[in-house]
Amino acid sequence: MADDKTGLLKGKPNDVEGIYYEQSPASKCLQVCFVALVVIMVAISIILSVVRGIELGAYGGGHLMLGISLIGFVVVEICMVVFIRKGDLPKEKTWFLYFVGGCVIMEAIFTDILLFQ
Template sequence: MADSKTPLLGSGQAGSAPEPPAKQNAALYYDSTQTPVQRYLQISFVATVVIMVLVSLVLSLYRGISYHYNGALYLMLGICMLGLAGLEVLLIYIIRKGDFPKEKTWFLFFMGFCIMLQGVFTDILVFY
């Protein structure tokens, strides 16, 4: 990190170029603390949550449009699923940005599990 006495454009001396980062610090992936298996499990969990949200959203929208009596109820269930999925995406963004500690990523999995549980309950209610 440069201090206030470091010139902005360099002093013009030969050999004063900054050194490249060390091999261990130059990570190929975003999170170098994860093994490939952990990364695969994380991606598959997120894909499962996304599929569950899409299925529940499509079914609730279909029921909301086709039913005249409780159509608004089914539409509200779909909007609620979208809201929770938006919160999950916001949390992922905050963690990627670095504002949330990496040790607290378990909360993302907990929230994803809650979203999947709500998706199951929504599907049950839609076809009840």
């Protein structure tokens, strides 16, 4: 008799399509575009925070910390993508991935605003 928890511990070995399982092509395209937008916004904010931190010299530590905090939120987003790929997060809950990504975009915008005040 198989244990009901073994599927949770072992994962789904036959799930080779990863994050795109049972999705329409339009949904796949939307997800890829959204992730690309998040990556672009984060990259711009991190580059600007490093440049601004270097410009201000000894007083630029706060600007560098803004970029580092943004990296922390990106790590949370990456963990969520990993959970979806492993099947630990049900496909009905993928809306939360978009919510966290939206929060990351908002933080990137606020970081850019704070950098140039």
